[in-house]
Amino acid sequence: MKAILIEDRVNRQKNILGPKLNELTQFTFLKNISGGKDFEELNQKLNDKEYTILDEFSIIMLHRSAFETNTRNGIIEYLKKSNKKVVFFSGGITSCQINKIDSLDFLLINVNLFYSENLFYFLKNNGDNLLELAFGREWQTSILIDTYEKLVIYFKSFDRKPFAKIDSEILFNSWIIQKFFKDYAQNDIIEKSELETILEKIKTELDNILI
Numbered sequence: 001m002k003a004i005l006i007e008d009r010v011n012r013q014k015n016i017l018g019p020k021l022n023e024l025t026q027f028t029f030l031k032n033i034s035g036g037k038d039f040e041e042l043n044q045k046l047n048d049k050e051y052t053i054l055d056e057f058s059i060i061m062l063h064r065s066a067f068e069t070n071t072r073n074g075i076i077e078y079l080k081k082s083n084k085k086v087v088f089f090s091g092g093i094t095s096c097q098i099n100k101i102d103s104l105d106f107l108l109i110n111v112n113l114f115y116s117e118n119l120f121y122f123l124k125n126n127g128d129n130l131l132e133l134a135f136g137r138e139w140q141t142s143i144l145i146d147t148y149e150k151l152v153i154y155f156k157s158f159d160r161k162p163f164a165k166i167d168s169e170i171l172f173n174s175w176i177i178q179k180f181f182k183d184y185a186q187n188d189i190i191e192k193s194e195l196e197t198i199l200e201k202i203k204t205e206l207d208n209i210l211i
Contacts, residue, residue: 009035009066051079061086072088080102084105085107109133131175145206148199163185164186166190181198
């Protein structure tokens with residue numbers, strides 16, 4: 001596994017991270033580009049659609065505003081079949097959004113949240129889970145609360161339907177599917193009583209965590 005962090009401004013990491021900036025050098029699998037000549041050369045290649053320079057990396061993290069829209073879109077299009085993880089961070093992003101684009105895991109995150117303890121926690125765990133970057137050590141709790149709140153509202157007007165339909169309307173996180181819906185195929189019908197049972201399981205999980 002190799003990761004690349006692409007930042008256009010030389011001093012942004014230093015200003016946000018302060019002394020913790022030195023900790024980034026501990027991750028030998030991470031290539032950290034922070035402005036200067038390295039960024040200019042990489043930016044030029046990406047603007048010229050030389051996306052193959054990203055092939056060696058399984059995790060690509062870049063400052064969204066450092067690149068033109070066409071370049072960003074070209075990167076996503078090139079990598080969407082790659083099973084890689086891509087992170088766009090920026091001050092203009094106000095909330096975390098995790099999406100699946102074909103086989104690509106894609107995260108949008110605010111720059112200050114990106115350059116936080118979450119980044120180091122994510123890297124210490126080999127960058128396996130984007131939820132750790134988005135929500136830190138409490139990522140499971142955050143996902144459970146979000147899912148439970150959505151399902152409580154959804155349940156009020158729920159009628160039996162295939163799991164695929166529910167998933168398309170709720171947009172479950174893959175961890176939630178594996179933990180609570182793994183016994184259901186896409187075309188399996190879920191009854192209201194079954195969804196109520198799942199809600200109770202999620203509530204119990206949360207109670208065990210929060211007590």
